[in-house]
Amino acid sequence: MPLDFRRFNGPEDSVSYKIYTKDYLKTYDEQLKDLYDENGKRKDGRELNEARSMFARTDMVSQAKGSAYVELRKTKVVCSVFDPREIPHQNEFRQLGQLYCEVKFAPFSCPRKRRPYVPDVEEKALSVALRQALEPAVCRHFFPNYQIDVLIYILEHDGSCLAAAINAAGLALANAAVPMFDIITSCSVAVIGNKMFIDPTEIEEHIAKNSTEVNHGIITMSVLSQLKQISDFTQIGSMDVECVTKVMEVLLKECEIIVPNIQRILVVDVVKNFELKKHLEAETKKREEILKKKMDEWRSLLNGQ
Amino acid sequence: MAGLLLSSTEKVFIVHGVQEDFRSDGRSNIDYRPMELETDVVSHASGSARLRLANTDILVGIKTEIDTPKPDKPDMGKIEFFVDCSANATPEFEGRGGENLASSISNTMQRAYHSSQAFDLKQLCIVEGKQCWKLYVDILILECGGNLFDAVSLATKAALFNTRIPLVKALLMDGGNVDLQLSDDPYDFKFLDVGSAPLLVTLCKIGEKCVVDPSAEEESCSVISLIVGITGNSKSYCADKGASNLSDVDIKCSTISMNGPGSLAPKTLKNAIHQGIIAAKVLDDSLGQALLRERRENINSMKSSYGFLK
Numbered sequence: 001m002p003l004d005f006r007r008f009n010g011p012e013d014s015v016s017y018k019i020y021t022k023d024y025l026k027t028y029d030e031q032l033k034d035l036y037d038e039n040g041k042r043k044d045g046r047e048l049n050e051a052r053s054m055f056a057r058t059d060m061v062s063q064a065k066g067s068a069y070v071e072l073r074k075t076k077v078v079c080s081v082f083d084p085r086e087i088p089h090q091n092e093f094r095q096l097g098q099l100y101c102e103v104k105f106a107p108f109s110c111p112r113k114r115r116p117y118v119p120d121v122e123e124k125a126l127s128v129a130l131r132q133a134l135e136p137a138v139c140r141h142f143f144p145n146y147q148i149d150v151l152i153y154i155l156e157h158d159g160s161c162l163a164a165a166i167n168a169a170g171l172a173l174a175n176a177a178v179p180m181f182d183i184i185t186s187c188s189v190a191v192i193g194n195k196m197f198i199d200p201t202e203i204e205e206h207i208a209k210n211s212t213e214v215n216h217g218i219i220t221m222s223v224l225s226q227l228k229q230i231s232d233f234t235q236i237g238s239m240d241v242e243c244v245t246k247v248m249e250v251l252l253k254e255c256e257i258i259v260p261n262i263q264r265i266l267v268v269d270v271v272k273n274f275e276l277k278k279h280l281e282a283e284t285k286k287r288e289e290i291l292k293k294k295m296d297e298w299r300s301l302l303n304g305q
Numbered sequence: 306m307a308g309l310l311l312s313s314t315e316k317v318f319i320v321h322g323v324q325e326d327f328r329s330d331g332r333s334n335i336d337y338r339p340m341e342l343e344t345d346v347v348s349h350a351s352g353s354a355r356l357r358l359a360n361t362d363i364l365v366g367i368k369t370e371i372d373t374p375k376p377d378k379p380d381m382g383k384i385e386f387f388v389d390c391s392a393n394a395t396p397e398f399e400g401r402g403g404e405n406l407a408s409s410i411s412n413t414m415q416r417a418y419h420s421s422q423a424f425d426l427k428q429l430c431i432v433e434g435k436q437c438w439k440l441y442v443d444i445l446i447l448e449c450g451g452n453l454f455d456a457v458s459l460a461t462k463a464a465l466f467n468t469r470i471p472l473v474k475a476l477l478m479d480g481g482n483v484d485l486q487l488s489d490d491p492y493d494f495k496f497l498d499v500g501s502a503p504l505l506v507t508l509c510k511i512g513e514k515c516v517v518d519p520s521a522e523e524e525s526c527s528v529i530s531l532i533v534g535i536t537g538n539s540k541s542y543c544a545d546k547g548a549s550n551l552s553d554v555d556i557k558c559s560t561i562s563m564n565g566p567g568s569l570a571p572k573t574l575k576n577a578i579h580q581g582i583i584a585a586k587v588l589d590d591s592l593g594q595a596l597l598r599e600r601r602e603n604i605n606s607m608k609s610s611y612g613f614l615k
Contacts, residue, residue, distance in 0.1 A: 019376045096566075125412045128405075129562075136568035210378075212421050219561075229568035235561035238420035238536065241582060244558055245575055252571060 007117060016113050031207055032192065044073065044201065051187065051199035051254055052160075054261060056167065058175040058269045066176020070168040072199065074158035079168035081176040084146035097143035101131040103152040103165055110157045111202055126162055133166045133186065133222040133232035139179040148178060159201040163188045166222045166232070167258065174266050183262050184231060186222035187254040189247050191215050191239060196247065198254060209236065215243045223255040309525050316526045320512040328516065328523070335584045337518045342459070342592075344467035344599060346612050352468025355613075356460035359520070360450020363457055365442065365464040369471075371485065372439035374430070381421075382429020382437040386414040386444065388457070394449040403446075409564075410444070410457055417458070417503040417534035417560040424465075424502050431473055435483045438470060451521045454532050458505035459592060465502060466542065466596050469494035500539025503559045504589055506581040507532050510569065515577040517584045528567030531577045534560035535585035541593030544600070556582055 018024055026034070036042050046052070052072045061067035064080035071077075087098055103126040105115040119127075134150065150173065152165045166186035173180060190200035190208035193215060197204045200218065208218050217237015223230055235244065311319075319329060326334050338359045347353035350366035374381060388411040390403025397403070418424045429438040442464070444457050472493050477484035488494075509519040509530040516523060519530075536557045558578065563569065569577070602608040 015376065024377070121408070121412065121415075124408055128409060128412070132563055132565075135566040140566075209419065214422075217420070224568060227568075229570055230563075230574055231568040233531075233561055233563055233569075233574060235558060236416045236419055238422040238557045238559050240555050240557050241578060244561070244578060248571060248574065 018112065028207075028211070031203075035192075035197075035204060035207065036195075042197070042201075043203070048195060049198050049250070051257070054164075054167065054258065056171055056261070056265050058171055058265060059272075064172075064176070066172045066174070066178070068168045068171035068175060070164045070171070072158075072160055072164050074156055074201075075160055075164050076155040077161070077164040077168045078153045078155060079165070079172040080149075080151050080153075081169075081172040081178065082149040082151075083176075084143045084148050087145065087147045093145055095144050096140040097138075097145070098140075098147040099131050099134055099138060099150060100147045101127045101134065101150045101152070101169070103127045103130055103154065105154045105157060109154050112206075126165065129162055129220075129232060129234055130165055130169060133184065134169055134173070136229065136231045137170065137180050137182055137184040137224055138173065139181060142179050148173075148176075157202060159190075159203075159205045160188045160199050160220075162186070162220050162234070163199070163222075167262070171262060171265065175269060182224040182227050182229075183259055183266075184222055184224055185255045185258040185262060186220065186232075187251050187258070188218060188220040189251055189254075190218050191237070191243060191247060196250065198250065211237075215239045219244070219247050219251065221248065221251040221255065223252060225256060225259045309521050311522060311525055315522070319523055319526050323511045323514050323516055323523075326514070330520065332518075334514060334516045335580060335587075337455075337584070337588065338520075340456075340459070342463055342595060343611060344463050344596070345603070345610070351470070352464045352466075354460045354463035354467060356456050356463065358450070358452060358456045358459075358518075360448060361452060361456045362446075362448035362450075363453075363460040364445040364447055365457075365460040366445070367464050367468045368441045368443070369468070370439045370441065371431070371436055374434065374437040378426075379434035380430045381426035383439040384418055384424065384426065384429075384442065385439070386411040386418075386442045386461075388414075388444045388446070390446050390449070394446045398446075398449070406453070407446075410453060413454060413505065413532060413534070413560060413562060414442075414444075414457065414461065416562075417505060420557075420559050422501060422557060423534075423536050423559040425498065428498055429470075431485070432476065432483050435481075436485065440465075440468070451524050452507055452518050454505040454507050455518060458503065458534070459588070462499060462502045462504060462537070462592065463596055465497055465499040466600075468497050470497065498539070499537075500542035500593075501536045503534040503536045504585050504592070505532055505534045505560075506585045506588070507564075508577045508581050510567070510573060510577070513573070515573070515580055517580070527565070529563060529565040529569055531569065531574065531581070532560075532562050532564055533558060533578055533581040533585070535582055535589075537589045537593075538586070541590050542596065544597055556586065558582075 055071040058068045060069040061080045065083045066081040068079045103123050107115045150169050163186040170184040190197040190204045192208050193213040217239050219235045222232045341357040344354045346355045347366045351369040352367040354365050356363045388407040390398045390407045392399040471487045474488045475486035508515040509527045511527045536559050
């Protein structure tokens with residue numbers, strides 16, 4: 001792990017205090033039992049096939065051309081999109097515009113360890129996955145030889161970070177008036193044995209990744225809803241083909257469900273901007289009237305003299 | 306992957322050919338080009354392999370070191386992948402140009418080997434909670450002729466098959482510290498169990514169909530490819546004739562990812578995964594046969610080594 005020389009780093013051999021707590025020593029079976037009770041309800045009261053309700057808003061960051069904030073219960077993600085700018089360090093002309101995506105975890109965002117300021121391997125992998133998901137959605141032929149910056153900051157990580165990031169990026173791009181082919185939505189599923197956890201929390205993701213069951217792992221998928229195209233599909237773990245196919249069907253449905261919510265937010269955004277524009281125009285007219293009156297006054301005074 | 310200029314007519318020709326399951330060089334959609342593989346080419350590494358697949362040349366070296374296991378996984382060793390895209394491979398990799406591709410390949414390999422069903426890290430444990438083996442898998446891309454993910458995964462599996470782990474002869478437990486004594490005998494080692502290690506198959510979508518092992522011309526007709534990591538079958542890597550008592554393990558997907566600026570329809574994705582599994586099964590079988598044959602020749606001192614001369 002490259003050290004960040006510009007800041008004070010903790011002693012290198014410091015570990016999280018959590019490895020000394022009773023929770024840490026739980027066996028895999030005990031941890032699994034914790035995840036869901038006899039009624040099939042998960043730790044936070046959801047059903048196995050229930051996604052978290054998403055709260056999303058645009059226009060969060062005033063300095064950015066477009067921005068969005070997405071909250072999936074405890075997972076909180078902010079996205080900013082900036083104006084197209086020239087691609088730095090580039091020699092050749094490119095027919096299509098580029099997307100520069102960067103995902104960053106806040107140092108206090110993860111429950112298991114502190115995130116360093118220097119982007120680590122996981123963040124770079126998420127940035128690549130985000131770019132992979134957004135590229136088919138954006139009309140890149142409208143800004144040849146330019147790049148659009150999409151910057152994601154994860155304030156709190158409680159599972160489904162990539163899905164939340166893709167949703168936020170889609171909203172932010174629309175808010176920034178970047179021409180797009182379709183609305184992009186994303187969802188993820190954790191598989192442990194024969195159980196499918198839709199929209200997993202961080203604990204569920206951790207157990208799914210390190211499980212030794214026959215089928216285990218996490219799948220994240222992002223879909224362009226109207227065009228019915230899958231723009232990104234990432235799987236980690238070990239699953240047989242039937243499981244992968246089943247999860248894909250489930251995810252397609254889940255991504256459809258999010259679309260009306262996104263549409264409503266975008267419409268509210270547009271209506272708000274129209275109202276703002278009308279309001280500003282009315283204000284401008286009023287001020288112009290006042291100015292004209294003053295000008296007339298002074299003119300008559302000058303002429304009078 | 307120097308810039309290739311194809312006219313639109315040539316592209317149409319390639320697309321039509323793929324539609325009929327008949328590619329420009331006569332292969333079917335799931336045929337690989339001929340490959341050359343040699344293991345044990347680097348003497349200082351614990352295991353190594355060199356693979357040539359058409360114009361792609363990959364060299365993998367594996368180093369073993371002793372390390373402390375992670376606190377939440379005390380009985381598991383570690384494996385880490387590093388990919389080096391040097392400027393020798395293609396002029397696009399000059400400076401930091403190859404960095405993105407290198408990190409993308411190493412991330413995919415790390416994800417593919419993450420599951421314990423793909424590669425069991427428990428075989429790398431020495432003393433639970435105190436000492437374990439750490440494998441550094443260094444992948445060098447000597448020449449880049451397309452289809453890197455497949456070639457890298459094949460060479461890595463071959464190198465892991467070839468890896469010799471020294472045997473621990475004595476252990477001194479002094480309070481909390483462990484003192485190891487490893488055997489001096491170079492023939493005193495154990496091999497790793499890599500039968501189930503995953504192979505990556507890249508499926509390139511051209512028109513409506515997907516092809517395996519695309520050539521450079523075919524790659525320029527495609528906007529999206531799917532990379533599927535499929536666990537291997539341990540049976541093919543077992544030298545005993547009595548290996549038939551090993552049950553046929555179900556093929557599993559250990560990683561799936563997409564690569565490219567395009568998108569896929571759900572049906573194409575499903576078909577592509579099935580296609581990848583068929584291709585991976587055949588590939589895994591052939592690789593197993595080749596590696597077992599090489600190991601037999603090695604034991605009988607019949608193996609002629611070519612190294613980099615060929």
